[in-house]
Amino acid sequence: MVVAESEVVAFQQVSKVYNTGTVALSNFHLSIKEGEFISFLGPSGCGKSTALRMVAGLGEATNGEVKVFDQKPLDVIRNSNDIAFVFQDANLLPWRSVLDNVLLPLELRGGNKKVHKETALRVLEMVGLKDHLKSYPRQLSGGMKMRVSIARALAAKPKMLLMDEPFAALDEITRQTLQMELLEIWRKEKMTILFVTHNVYEAVFLSTRIAVMSARPGRLSSMIDVKLPSIRNLNMRTEDSFNEMVELASQCLENSTDERS
Numbered sequence: 065m066v067v068a069e070s071e072v073v074a075f076q077q078v079s080k081v082y083n084t085g086t087v088a089l090s091n092f093h094l095s096i097k098e099g100e101f102i103s104f105l106g107p108s109g110c111g112k113s114t115a116l117r118m119v120a121g122l123g124e125a126t127n128g129e130v131k132v133f134d135q136k137p138l139d140v141i142r143n144s145n146d147i148a149f150v151f152q153d154a155n156l157l158p159w160r161s162v163l164d165n166v167l168l169p170l171e172l173r174g175g176n177k178k179v180h181k182e183t184a185l186r187v188l189e190m191v192g193l194k195d196h197l198k199s200y201p202r203q204l205s206g207g208m209k210m211r212v213s214i215a216r217a218l219a220a221k222p223k224m225l226l227m228d229e230p231f232a233a234l235d236e237i238t239r240q241t242l243q244m245e246l247l248e249i250w251r252k253e254k255m256t257i258l259f260v261t262h263n264v265y266e267a268v269f270l271s272t273r274i275a276v277m278s279a280r281p282g283r284l285s286s287m288i289d290v291k292l293p294s295i296r297n298l299n300m301r302t303e304d305s306f307n308e309m310v311e312l313a314s315q316c317l318e319n320s321t322d323e324r325s
């Protein structure tokens with residue numbers, strides 16, 4: 065189990081109003097500690113992606129402040145590789161092989177090509193793609209494309225992984241396999257993971273804590289400590305303790321939706 069220690073992300077009374085007038089976040093307050101696996105759970109349009117994107121420096125707070133490693137997110141992005149982002153769409157370059165897609169961000173950074181290749185091979189092995197190095201995206205299933213996308217993010221050795229509904233487009237079996245693999249990577253690499261989902265089961269299965277957000281404008285409606293063993297496995301889903309957590313998260317989600325009125 066990774067021990068949560070210092071604060072790595074702080075949302076301090078953050079409000080976000082887009083120039084269309086949409087209030088996406090209102091007084092959003094949350095502190096995330098090193099090594100946590102935090103899911104943002106909430107109804108569609110409640111500002112989950114907006115919050116996640118702000119951690120990556122993609123959009124500034126209208127009011128309040130977001131701090132990452134006690135710095136402005138953009139400064140972290142500019143000066144380090146500490147943050148990596150995985151989107152729902154794998155966003156691979158179709159003309160580059162699996163290996164070359166993972167190598168691209170490393171090449172752009174410059175440095176030793178041999179070391180980059182070793183790094184790329186290591187992360188591709190972690191996601192189970194070492195036998196597909198020369199394949200092209202068109203030859204891969206949706207799950208394999210997502211594995212490449214995760215490998216590409218891991219290649220930079222980030223301290224924090226931001227994931228915006230990465231498994232939403234995958235079938236249930238692939239989704240479960242990737243969830244298990246992600247937990248394994250999280251444990252081995254000792255990263256902090258911020259994960260957006262609107263799937264209650266997924267949030268409970270993956271997270272150490274769940275930030276339940278209320279419908280627009282998004283606020284933190286409740287924080288759930290997921291009281292399950294730190295090592296998760298797929299059989300847990302049939303256990304009472306798991307289903308009780310799902311029940312609790314569903315109830316919080318329902319209450320957060322009621323807060324709209």
Ligand SMILES: Nc1ncnc2c1ncn2[C@@H]1O[C@H](COP(=O)(O)OP(=O)(O)OP(=O)(O)O)[C@@H](O)[C@H]1O
Nearest residue numbers: 082084086088107108109110111112113114115262
């Ligand atoms: N660039 C933008 N300009 C204007 N409005 C935006 C922009 N991005 C998001 N919004 C609006 O802000 C609100 C929150 O959007 P956001 O994508 O953060 O929600 P979400 O909870 O991630 O939604 P979903 O679960 O459907 O992906 C929505 O009403 C959305 O339409």
